[in-house]
Amino acid sequence: MTEIEKTLENHQVRPTAMRILIYKYLAEKEIAVALTDIESAFAKAERTTLYRTLKTFEEKKIVHQIDDGTGISKYALCESGCNCEIDQDLHLHFHCNNCNETVCLTEHKIPQIKVPDGFVSENVNLVVKGICDKCSGQ
């Protein structure tokens, strides 16, 4: 039993062939991926299967969904530092306006945000847009 299989089972997800492949794909990519990315990577696989795999992964906290403002949902593997179960204290995300890639800045936590009286903050989505390290030439 491989590491990946163990990880999946730890999250109550049965390690099917497709799921292992998708997990591997997500692990190799260092950026957040959209369903269409996975579709292109696994051209022979069914879209629905890929879609439902992502949904399962999300539900079981294997990945977290990222709304980077492009209108397309992206997903990235949760790491140890990823408290997305708590739905709070999340890291921020960076979207590059040049290469169009979105990355998790897991080391960068979202600061405390004040809201007006009467408003109750439950969680915060923060996306920084600009030029990523690869594109800034440095």
Next chain:
Amino acid sequence: MTEIEKTLENHQVRPTAMRILIYKYLAEKEIAVALTDIESAFAKAERTTLYRTLKTFEEKKIVHQIDDGTGISKYALCESGCNCEIDQDLHLHFHCNNCNETVCLTEHKIPQIKVPDGFVSENVNLVVKGICDKCSGQ
């Protein structure tokens, strides 16, 4: 010539009947509205016209687009405190998980966000989710 007509012309937008109506609608609403909201409010009008009106308003800085994480673009009138032309120093937005409404918190500016070396921050989207003042009972 009414106030609204003046405002539109100040932004180089010709004040047609439809545009005045939509502007009024946006001004009366205190929340961010989606295209579908406007569609329901003006059932007799063409969807495309409403769509293009919003796009024109956005381009001419009469409204700003809001990505509240629902996957549906919302729009709200720009106010004097709305520096959306500069694409920086923007106010934050609040999305209520209960009533599903999104409001501009124009008084609440987005704090300075640090990004890692090599990354260049151009602008920031910050959406707080939780319970709004109307729904929190206070």
Next chain:
DNA sequence: ATAACTAGTGCAACAGAAGTGCATTTATTG
């Protein structure tokens, strides 16, 4: 005022992403 031009609108059609229902296959368990 009329002609020429430009901007706005209405209608139809399209694209992309997301989601659902159902039959079929695969895996698990008694």
Next chain:
DNA sequence: CAATAAATGCACTTCTGTTGCACTAGTTAT
């Protein structure tokens, strides 16, 4: 092995956003 549950494949739908094109209204030059 039989019964059951989970996963997959296929088809189809919905929703949002977007574009092309013809027509109309409004603006400007002669």
